[in-house]
Amino acid sequence: MTQKAPVTVWILSIITFGIYGIFWLRAAKHEMNAKYNAGIPTTFLLIVPIANLFYMWKWAGGAEKANGGKYSQVISFLLFFVPFAFGIFLHQSAFNEAGARGGAARAA
Numbered sequence: 001m002t003q004k005a006p007v008t009v010w011i012l013s014i015i016t017f018g019i020y021g022i023f024w025l026r027a028a029k030h031e032m033n034a035k036y037n038a039g040i041p042t043t044f045l046l047i048v049p050i051a052n053l054f055y056m057w058k059w060a061g062g063a064e065k066a067n068g069g070k071y072s073q074v075i076s077f078l079l080f081f082v083p084f085a086f087g088i089f090l091h092q093s094a095f096n097e098a099g100a101r102g103g104a105a106r107a108a
Contacts, residue, residue, distance in 0.1 A: 001031050001066050001095035009092045013085040021088050022046065029059060031066070038062030056080050067094035068101060
């Protein structure tokens with residue numbers, strides 16, 4: 001995953017009222033699909049009621065692969081329901097740590 005400063009991601013998400021967060025989710029989705037074959041569907045599903053929960057669940061599954069198992073799929077999914085910018089901060093930190101370890105070594 002692309003190394004980014006978690007604080008920068010967090011601040012940009014707050015300043016743009018979450019718009020940067022959506023672009024960050026999309027960019028992370030593309031990386032997870034390319035590197036880990038995560039099978040995450042189109043980000044357009046975020047604006048469709050009920051389908052957005054499916055998208056977030058699939059994204060969380062990809063995040064579990066990408067972060068090397070630091071956060072399970074359930075925890076990654078639940079991080080969508082804490083303040084959004086805080087969840088993004090935690091995910092980016094986990095992606096950076098997994099990258100520093102040489103990728104998602106514990107992921108299947």
